[in-house]
Amino acid sequence: MIAKNETVDPEHGRITTRQAQLFSMASTSLDTRWQKSAINTLIVVHRETFNTHTEKTTTDTSYYISNQKVSSAKQGSELADTIRKHWGVESNNWILDVTFNEDNVLVKNGNQAQIMAKLRCFSANLLRWSGAKNFQQKIEEFVDLPETLISTLKQVNFL
Incomplete structure (x- = not known):
């Protein structure tokens, strides 16, 4: 493991704890079609979300690959933060579609x-x-x- 990052966000009636673990893929043997892709890092994000209204906890794990090389905890933290911000963009797209029926x-x-x-x-x-x-x-x-x-x-x- 190259780096580990943990964040806690209390938002919208939920408390979400995220743990991101980053692993180097430099020594990983990739299929021929992926060898020129410059895949360098595997990011595993574990999320635990506590809903304060229902008092129920859910967990999930997501996997991401990146061509960014990570050699420090700071870089790992920045990459994990980028993943978190990506979901903000996805959330915005969902709002545009649901509220304004954008897809139609x-x-x-x-x-x-x-x-x-x-x-x-x-x-x-x-x-x-x-x-x-x-x-x-x-x-x-x-x-x-x-x-x-x-x-x-x-x-x-x-x-």
Whole structure:
């Protein structure tokens, strides 16, 4: 084992403990098709999540490979943190799909898809900035009370 990293995050009614172990794959014999891939590190992430509402604990283990060479605990910690941040991106994609039904939006003309994607990201960021715990509920509030939306847009200097 090259490095080990442990983090504890109390968020959203859950306490998640993550332990990342990093292993060198330099001496590993890879299949021919993978020999030029520059695989250097295996990262094993063990997660234990305690749900404070249900008082139940779940565990899971995920495996990642990287072409980054890790030679210190600091580099190992940075790589484990990168994996954690990746899930933040995945979470954001899930929010865009569920809240804005992004996967079912069909646009074909010019740069319409890019413009719509930017508008959805702006909207999600606006909802985050407003402190919304439930995005759908906040959107409905904006629809029912347009002055709330206008006030929020003014607060972020959009209007």
